Amino acid sequence: MLPPLSRLFGLLALLALASSGAARAADWVHWRGPAQNGHSLEKGLPADFDPALKDKGNVVWSAPFGGRSAPLVMGGRVYVVQGFGEGLSESERIVCLDEKSGKKLWEHVERIYHSDVVSSRLGWTPLTADPATGYVYVNTTAGNLVCLDKDGKEVWERQLTEEFGRFTGYGGRVSAPTFDSGLVIIGIINSSWGDLARGANRYYAFDAKNGNVVWIADTGPPKSTYQSNPVVAVIGGQRLLITGGGDGALHAFKVRTGELVWSYVFSGGAVNPSPIVDGNLVYCSHGEENPGGGVIGKVICVDASQIDPATKRPKSVWEYSKGQRFGLSSPALADGVLYVPEDSGELFAFDAKTGKLLWKYRYATEVRGAPLVADGKIYIFDVKGRLNIIKLNGRKAPDEDETFVYIFKESINGRPVQTETNGTPIAVNGRVYFTSRTDLFCLGETGSKPAAAKYPAPPAEAPSDGKVAGARLYPAEITLTPGGTYKFSVVYFDANGRELKAAPGAPVEWALPLPDKTPTGAQPPALIGKVAGSPTEGALELGPNPAQQGIVAFKVGALTARARVRVAPKLPARTDFDKAPDGSSPGGWINTNAKFAVKKLPDGNQVLSKVNDKAPPPLAKAIGYVTVPTASDYTIQADLMGSEVRGKLPDGGIVNSRYSLVLDGKPDAKLQKRTLRLTSWEARERINIGVPFDWQPGTWYTLKLAIELKPTAAVLRGKVWKKGEPEPEKWTIEFEDPHPNRDGAAGLYGYIPNVLDSGGKTEPGSELYFDNLSITPNNKGGK
Missing domain, CATH: 2.60.40.1080 (Immunoglobulin-like)
Known part of the structure; x- marks a missing residue:
């Protein structure tokens, strides 16, 4: 039941007021800091450190919780998100530590599924938070947008993949959420249902208190996955959410309504860096091809107070494009200088007002992490285990002899190996925090007393005229x-x-x-x-x-x-697709339009077919989600048939609680036969069990997958047999997962890997059909 409208207005008004100013100086709740520009106003920060010397080496404390993103500091606590564990236990977790001592206070574990992201790229989305409530928000690799209270208790969760059709690619480029005005706002690439079934880069605003959807904004077809994290700024009296997108543009939306105010297309590919706002000026960069051709990569500055009324495009102030890729790290802005890392490890410094290149400085050969500018220094990682502390020299190039470099080293069986570092340092309360691959560090000058810096208040919004718009x-x-x-x-x-x-x-x-x-x-x-x-x-x-x-x-x-x-259907649910119009997608399902369609076969049987003339991965491979994400303790069964085209069969199967039972279309390399596979996280073999089952084209089979929940595990049981034959008593494949998925939407999985797309001509791949779907609660009571 929703709260009375008067109470709702009051709550939202208070939240809007609470978030209208900068974050408290003692908090760092946006990955780029209180000013959202990568510049910390802290003083007395260390210019070097040595973990081996601990406090004598400016290391206040360290803890074994490494990662790839920036830490978050709020209310005397430090929060990080990281991938952890190996094999069956591999997952993500949010860890909360005491800010002064580094003592772990709690952790919250999230399983991985529904993603092509590999383990080395877990935990790459920074956290965001609401200092007024103490709530922390995280977008996991599996697509769980989770709200946790200060004690680690889950307040609410939305499953972005099963509810909204979110898509991720191998590269781990997933955007982080941003909190503002009582909303948690996140950008995703998705294909949902109805008018939002077309694949697009969309932005969803959720009520920060309960996870309800407040608004949805659509920017159009994406060029690829992306990782630009939004910033919030007041320009011309309007409170705006500004972000790069997967469509190659910079966008500005009204924070509270999602109304698109302006767009600036400047890239031929996705925009990964986060923008920076200074007054009316907005900065961003990319490392892709430029629209209209020319060299690759660009840095731009636009005046967002001057919008062309016809094109809804801000005025260009300056741009820099001379063949450098500025595509994988975000810039920083401090004291009128814009610092932009180039992908190969050269740092460019521009006069922020004019775009004049002040200097270039080579500090690495490969970079992903963004720079932190603080106390006359730049703290920045490269990918190959190095943290550089670069002493600034006014508007002149830094002196290499004054740069401190620490190299993080690891060993396996006594042999040194290179460790990857991709995080972004932060500086708050007189301390510097960052993660290596394995550890979280807190740095501070020996003997210094932490003190919170004061940040200027952001511009005020225009007063309301009281008129309903x-x-x-x-x-x-x-x-x-x-x-x-x-x-x-x-x-x-x-x-x-x-x-x-x-x-x-x-x-x-x-x-x-x-x-x-x-x-x-x-x-x-x-x-x-x-x-x-x-x-x-x-x-x-x-x-x-x-x-x-x-x-x-x-x-x-x-x-x-x-x-x-x-x-969405209640359980038990059954369908044979006979009543659905030919060419339609099932009503109430997620991620099916343009990927699955009802089709009448020559024998008159009406079935659900996997679309087989789309070569792009998000269309060739898909799961159609049937139930709500909270479904659990149930059994799914369906009939399946595939055809052989150019010597290949499709992959097809059923999904239960984020486990997939799949008839693999390609022969196993060792067995030289096709197999029945039970999987969970496709990019990693957390669970990947195959048994020989040489299924044949043009033959209908029945698949059945049951998940039995136990107090600390789940028993997975799958079987397959020719349709029409008696169901075998013995399960074809069984496995007990000691780190189980306890719920998840039921679905159908299809992958057509052999669509030919060459020279603008497409030749369809194998056919894949489903029929007689049933989802039933288990005897112990599913839901």
Whole structure:
């Protein structure tokens, strides 16, 4: 049940006020610091260190919790996210430590699944936090957006892959969340359902208190995965979220509504670095091809106070493009100088106002981590185990003889090996914090007393005129089950997205209209149910239909708003696809449009087919998610058939609680036969068990996967047999996972690896069909 509207307005107003100023000086809750520019105002920071000498070597403390991102400091605690464990225990965790002593206070573990990211790239998304509540937010590699309280207790979680169709690639480029104005905002590349089924770079704003969706913004088709983390700034009196995107552009949205204010396309590929804002000026860089050709890579500065009314594009102030790739590290800004690392390890310093190149300094050969500018020094990692502390020399190039370099070394069986370092240092409360691959360090000058620096207040927003400029429904998207009633609140806001209590006195309309057409041109039906309400709230009463999706629409005077509603099936759930229109995707499923489609076979049987004429990986390989992510303790069964094309079969299977039972289309290298495989995290063999099963093209098989939950483990049991034959008593494959996934959406998996795409001509690959899907609770009571 939602809170009364008056209480909701009050909560959001307080949160907006709490986040309208800079973070407290004693907190570092954005990975680029209180000013979000990589510049710390701390003084008396060490120019060198030696872990072997401990406090005499300026090392206040260290702890065995390394990582790839920047630490977070809030309320006397330090937080890091990291990959840890090996084999079956390999996971991610958020670790909380005491800021003064480095003592571990708690840890929260998250399993890995639904990702092509390998273990060496885990924990690469910085944390964000709300100092007012003490809540910490993390986006895990598996796509869990998690809110933890200061004691490590989970407050809420959203599964971005199973709920919104998030996609990740091998490179580990996943964007981090940003907290502001009572919202947790994150950018993802996804393919959801309905009008959001088309693959795009989208931004989702979640209520920081409970995880409800507040708004969704769409920027268009991505060029690839990306890792630009948003910043928040007030420009021209407007509070804006500014970020690079997977579509090659720099975007600015109104923080509280998601309304796109301006865009600046400047890259032919994805934009990975995070932007920096200084007054009206916005800086960013990339390492891809440039639109219109020319050399690779660019640094830009735009004036976001001067927007072309026709193109919605800010004015270009200066740009630098001479063939350097500025694509994998983010810049820093301090005292009028913009510091931009080039991918090969050369640091460029520009006059921030004019773009004049002041100097270049070679410090490495390969970089990912961003620079920290603090106390007249730059702290910056390279990939190959080196932390450089570069003494600045005004506007002149640094002196190499005054640069301190520490090389982190590891050994395996007594032999030295290179350690990879990709993190970004931070400086807060008179201390420097950073992670190597294996450890978290706190540095401080011997005998110094930590003191928090004071940061200037950010620009103020323009005062509200009290006029209603728009309305939205809250939540903006929700997943429900058949039957029952749900209430939506109507939120009115001014031109800058701030909530207003007054509601217009015009007549009110609530409706369940036809949704927008899907990207394939199909017209989905309207939601089956009833909706009615007042100017401040509406009640949706759903029918018993097992799976559907649609829109709730609201209108008062000239103001309109809508919310997306997905109705997921309750368990038990069964479908044979006979009632679905030919060419459609199942209603209420995630990540199926343009990837799966209902098809009538020559024998008259209507089935679900995996689309086999799309070569890009996000389309060739996909899981269609059927239930809600909290489904657990159930059994899934489905029929499957594949065809052989150019000597190859597809991969196809079923998904239960983030475990996949797959008929592998390629022969096993050792067995020289096709196999039945049980997997969990495809990029790593945390679980990857295969048994010979030489399945044949053109033959229907039945697959069954049951997950039995135990107090400290899960027993996975899968079997396969020819359709129509008696079900075998013995399971084909069994495994006990001591580090189990305890819930997860049921789904169907398909991969067509042999689509030919050459010279603009596409030749379809193998066919893959599914039929007679059933998802049933186990005897002990699934949900």
